[in-house]
Amino acid sequence: MKQVFADRIEGLQQSDIRRMSLECTKVDGINLGQGICDQPVEPIIKKAAIKAIQEDRSIYTRLDGIDELRHRIAGKVRDYNKVSCDADGEVIVNVGSTGSFVAASLALVNPGDEVILFSPFYGYHLNILKVCQATLKYITLRPPDWSYDAAALEVAFSKRTKFILVNTPSNPCGKVFTRDELAHIADLCKKHDALCVTDEIYEYILYDGRRHVSPGSLPGMEDRTITISGFSKTYAMTGWRLGYTVAPRPIAQKLAILNDLINVCAPSPLQHGVVAAFDLPESYYTNMRRDYQIKRDMTVAACREAGMTPYPPQGAYYMLADFGDLGFKDDQEAARVILDRSRVAVIPGSSFYPDPEDGRKQIRLCYAKKMPDLEEACRRIRTLRAVLA
Ligand SMILES: Cc1ncc(COP(=O)(O)O)c(C=O)c1O
DSSP, X not given: OOOOSOGGGTTOOOOHHHHHHHHHHHTTOEXXXXXXXXXXXXXXXXXXXXXXXXXXXXXXXOTTOOHHHHHHHHHHHHHTSOOOOOTTTSEEXXXXXHHHHHHHHHHHOOTTOEEEEEESOOHHHHHHHHHXXXXXXXXXXXXXXTBOOHHHHHHHOOTTEEXXXXXXXXXXXXXXXXXXXXXXXXXXXXXXXXXXXXXXXXXXXXXXXXXXXOXXXXXXXXXXXXXXXXXTTTTTOTTTOEEEEEOOHHHHHHHHHHHHHHHSSSOHHHHHHHGGGGGSOHHHHHHHHHXXXXXXXXXXXXHHXXXXXXXXXXXXXEEEEEOTTSOOSSHHHHHHHHHHXXXXXXXXXXXXXXXXXXXXXXXXXXXOSOHHHHHHHHHHHHTHHHHHO
């Protein structure tokens, strides 16, 4: 038989994250694996979406999204991200920020183009870039603070660099890039005439008083940054599939056409519904941050009590932890045994590194869970050592 699949999907496999979720369901465990985020959606957003459905706002929208939503996004991006943008021509509403990143990668990457990716990485970033046949250059973030070698970054840039991918706050390690780090990245982008694609989906989830800095807000970066964000995480609506892209006009025009080709538009009534998110008070965001900080601290404490070395994240809601001397052969065994014995799903750390050895002693835990579930998961983690004895 002829080769069935295109070269571009060679090696593509079901992720450990999906696999662990399926296994977790089988044992009725608590899923600290996938970043599902099971908090309730704010009532004003739900009401607005229900109203839109009842009013039959059911037809295709403009390819870049409804006017009201694009204008509210542009206002937020100017105020919060300090990125200048025009709602007419520089903002696109996508099917999740995943849709934004797929469109950006398809639009920018020719096979063999170089893209710089920090590791540990978010698997979708890696796989989408692989499907686009990018040549990947990795920069390793090192625990406990997830800093990196600035000289190595300078060497990674070349005239073939199409873009550097920044994810701040990052999944899976929770790194929040500092202004200085981003200024250095900006200088390198300018020097090598490269673009910066930045995934800021966790932009409101920050700990210990940290501030979010958007690469697109730095001097000289407005014409070379594609800023991606979305509603999934901030408003606990991962299944609504709403995200957006902000890009300089000539790039945004092409991204909008690709958005049209891939999805036509994001779900119409949900676009109308999510407009209400912009009316939430500042306290919504401060409460969310406080809630996640409590959950982060609980998860850190539980892992320490179990004898692990957790690396407390600076933002987002995932944590990598070194399971150290708990006696597991490797990360796959650790995830399997923790699920079998404690019925808590976690993700093997090697899934997040180009060299799996870097993650062999790590697991990732996601604490975006309802408090009673997280409390029970932490209780089970704390007693892990006794359960394993
Ligand atoms: C870094 C990062 N970007 C994007 C996404 C997906 O976002 P969306 O639901 O908007 O597609 C996730 C989800 O886990 C993520 O961790």
